[in-house]
Amino acid sequence: MSERGGRGSEFGYGGSGCGGLKKGGKDLRRGRVVISEEESGDDDEEEEEEEEGDDRLMKSFRDLISEEYSEEEDEDDGGGGGDVLKNASGLFPAKREASPLVVPGSLGRSDSYLSETRFDQCSVSSSSLKGIKDAGYEHMTVVQEATLPVILKGKDVLAKAKTGTGKTVAFLLPSIEVVLKSPPIDRDQKRSPIFVLIICPTRELASQATAEANTLLKYHPSIGVQVVIGGRDFLWSRNGCQQILARICNSGHGGVKVPVLDEADHLLDMGFRGDIEHIIAAVPKQRQTLLFSAIVPEEVRQICHIALKRDHEFIDTIGQGTEETLTGRVRQMHLVAPLDKHFSLLYSLLKEHISDDVDYKVECRPKASSVKYIHQSSCILHNCNGHKACCRPPWRAKSERTREIHSRKPQSYRTRISDEFRKSKGLILVTSDVSARGVDYPDVTLVIQVGLPADRQQYVHRLGRTGRKGKEGQGILLLAPWEEFFLSSIKDLPITKASLPLVDPEMRKKILPDAFARALSLSLVCVFFQWKSVQEGSLSQLMIPWPKEMKNLGLVMVKRALSHVEMKNKEAAYQAWLGYYNSSKVVRRDKYKLVELANEFSRSMGLDNPPAIPKLVLGKWALRTFPVCVLNSFSAILGDFMFLINVAVCRP
Numbered sequence: 001m002s003e004r005g006g007r008g009s010e011f012g013y014g015g016s017g018c019g020g021l022k023k024g025g026k027d028l029r030r031g032r033v034v035i036s037e038e039e040s041g042d043d044d045e046e047e048e049e050e051e052e053g054d055d056r057l058m059k060s061f062r063d064l065i066s067e068e069y070s071e072e073e074d075e076d077d078g079g080g081g082g083d084v085l086k087n088a089s090g091l092f093p094a095k096r097e098a099s100p101l102v103v104p105g106s107l108g109r110s111d112s113y114l115s116e117t118r119f120d121q122c123s124v125s126s127s128s129l130k131g132i133k134d135a136g137y138e139h140m141t142v143v144q145e146a147t148l149p150v151i152l153k154g155k156d157v158l159a160k161a162k163t164g165t166g167k168t169v170a171f172l173l174p175s176i177e178v179v180l181k182s183p184p185i186d187r188d189q190k191r192s193p194i195f196v197l198i199i200c201p202t203r204e205l206a207s208q209a210t211a212e213a214n215t216l217l218k219y220h221p222s223i224g225v226q227v228v229i230g231g232r233d234f235l236w237s238r239n240g241c242q243q244i245l246a247r248i249c250n251s252g253h254g255g256v257k258v259p260v261l262d263e264a265d266h267l268l269d270m271g272f273r274g275d276i277e278h279i280i281a282a283v284p285k286q287r288q289t290l291l292f293s294a295i296v297p298e299e300v301r302q303i304c305h306i307a308l309k310r311d312h313e314f315i316d317t318i319g320q321g322t323e324e325t326l327t328g329r330v331r332q333m334h335l336v337a338p339l340d341k342h343f344s345l346l347y348s349l350l351k352e353h354i355s356d357d358v359d360y361k362v363e364c365r366p367k368a369s370s371v372k373y374i375h376q377s378s379c380i381l382h383n384c385n386g387h388k389a390c391c392r393p394p395w396r397a398k399s400e401r402t403r404e405i406h407s408r409k410p411q412s413y414r415t416r417i418s419d420e421f422r423k424s425k426g427l428i429l430v431t432s433d434v435s436a437r438g439v440d441y442p443d444v445t446l447v448i449q450v451g452l453p454a455d456r457q458q459y460v461h462r463l464g465r466t467g468r469k470g471k472e473g474q475g476i477l478l479l480a481p482w483e484e485f486f487l488s489s490i491k492d493l494p495i496t497k498a499s500l501p502l503v504d505p506e507m508r509k510k511i512l513p514d515a516f517a518r519a520l521s522l523s524l525v526c527v528f529f530q531w532k533s534v535q536e537g538s539l540s541q542l543m544i545p546w547p548k549e550m551k552n553l554g555l556v557m558v559k560r561a562l563s564h565v566e567m568k569n570k571e572a573a574y575q576a577w578l579g580y581y582n583s584s585k586v587v588r589r590d591k592y593k594l595v596e597l598a599n600e601f602s603r604s605m606g607l608d609n610p611p612a613i614p615k616l617v618l619g620k621w622a623l624r625t626f627p628v629c630v631l632n633s634f635s636a637i638l639g640d641f642m643f644l645i646n647v648a649v650c651r652p
């Protein structure tokens with residue numbers, strides 16, 4: 001947040017491009033909020049490239065900060081930045097551990113996230129109060145009630161609060177008050193200083209915080225908000241970025257007064273520790289630092305040592321030792337089924353939920369690049385069960401009720417879909433974790449997690465997309481039998497075994513009269529599962545009844561139908577699958593097993609042979625020298641750049 005001067009484009013990097021400094025609107029007079037994201041991601045680039053890109057981006061961040069500020073740090077006497085730099089190399093001073101202030105009354109209050117205290121009872125400016133009123137907020141949430149007086153007193157704060165309980169307003173509102181108390185800047189001053197810097201882990205979160213800030217700033221015409229996001233343009237215009245970052249970190253008028261780390265644990269999970277350390281080192285020592293997190297693991301505590309003052313307040317609205325961050329009444333269930341049953345199960349679960357709840361709003365979370373595959377399949381299924389869309393060729397299928405978000409989509413698309421999902425009901429969003437933590441989609445009725453979550457925290461955070469603001473919600477975790485071990489890490493949570501979803505009656509009606517014709521228009525994935533079950537003689541209750549005469553036609557249908565599936569989506573899903581499970585400590589222990597399971601997944605998508613994987617990627621996964629990857633010569637014969645790995649035929 002900084003002095004507003006209407007200079008979003010003064011750096012010359014405006015526009016929608018990554019790395020642009022987006023202007024939040026109005027003329028700047030008093031200050032600006034700068035909201036920065038640290039997410040990996042580049043609009044249309046492959047994820048691999050994005051990762052590398054981010055490395056470079058963050059390197060330039062580091063370079064910038066060390067180049068621009070090393071002298072100042074040397075000159076500076078004691079405390080702040082200099083210490084921070086030392087701290088960054090792991091030499092944490094023995095700071096007093098702030099004992100958490102556990103907020104009385106908030107513990108166990110899963111039914112109410114609001115406190116008794118109204119905003120007009122606290123000492124914030126009348127303009128802020130008007131903005132709050134317009135936003136429809138009257139009572140503070142528990143975390144807002146607990147943190148606001150402390151932050152207004154000027155204290156550094158570490159706040160721990162459940163998901164969806166208003167942490168964003170909790171740090172924005174007092175930050176705005178800090179800007180208001182800052183001395184006004186001269187009208188002729190060229191650049192407006194930046195007083196508040198909010199670091200978010202993803203673009204979506206940065207945009208969300210910007211929207212919330214703009215709401216609160218409605219009656220503060222002199223304060224502006226700007227967003228800085230990473231990406232390709234950022235990399236291309238390194239010099240420009242350096243200027244931007246230099247501006248942010250030391251923008252005159254004493255520079256940043258309030259740095260905020262939003263979703264601190266997520267920032268650390270995403271590997272931004274070093275960058276946080278450098279940013280913290282670069283902001284002035286005279287500052288008030290705020291750190292908000294749904295959980296406070298050891299890594300967050302270490303960042304506290306670096307970023308916060310010794311006498312900071314640790315405000316815990318959940319309770320010490322409790323990692324449970326879910327609020328509201330979320331009904332948690334799990335289903336364990338073989339991989340090749342997952343899609344039909346997913347379909348049945350969705351159908352059941354949709355018919356139960358007309359205001360349904362579902363988030364489906366498959367693994368990374370499986371998003372596209374699952375989304376396409378969901379669209380086809382959705383259409384086939386609709387009316388007009390039934391006749392559409394499946395490979396052109398687009399459903400009016402399903403949407404997808406993942407890092408390969410351009411940012412403008414992600415933002416549009418995100419906004420749409422936030423505002424609408426009756427939608428299914430198939431998304432990767434780019435829109436997981438902290439993203440506020442109100443009224444999500446069901447979250448389906450497909451496959452192994454990275455850990456307990458990821459499970460809880462994904463689940464936290466439903467049951468927000470004290471509302472009810474449902475979560476279903478769909479696992480393969482060999483992923484069942486994960487349940488032990490969440491056994492203390494109220495999660496129960498889900499009953500198998502019923503066969504969709506509409507679908508049953510559609511199939512039986514004219515099975516062949518209908519089946520062709522059905523999701524090929526569904527068809528495939530049908531066929532598989534018949535082949536295996538294991539037609540389960542999940543499966544739609546399959547006429548006997550269809551058995552012989554099964555193979556033809558499946559082949560025909562599968563030929564229409566976009567191969568690139570299956571390939572991406574396969575690669576994502578292998579990469580994801582290769583990163584799982586438990587699964588990667590036995591690489592042979594891993595490959596076998598990957599093949600199972602590939603077959604579940606109707607592929608006879610698993611798709612090729614680039615040599616580079618295999619090297620990264622340490623699968624290149626693995627006995628299964630012996631297709632170098634094959635690759636050489638083809639003269640292909642890609643290292644064609646056929647894990648199916650390369651068993652040791």
Ligand SMILES: Nc1ncnc2c1ncn2[C@@H]1O[C@H](COP(=O)(O)OP(=O)(O)OP(=O)(O)O)[C@@H](O)[C@H]1O
Pocket residue numbers: 136137138139140141144161162163164165166167168169294437438439440442464468469
């Ligand atoms: N005092 C309030 N009264 C009513 N609604 C509020 C209040 N404060 C915030 N909200 C709304 O509550 C929702 C959740 O807020 P927010 O996204 O800040 O939660 P969060 O704690 O940051 O969640 P997460 O940990 O998932 O990021 C938003 O829609 C926000 O507008």
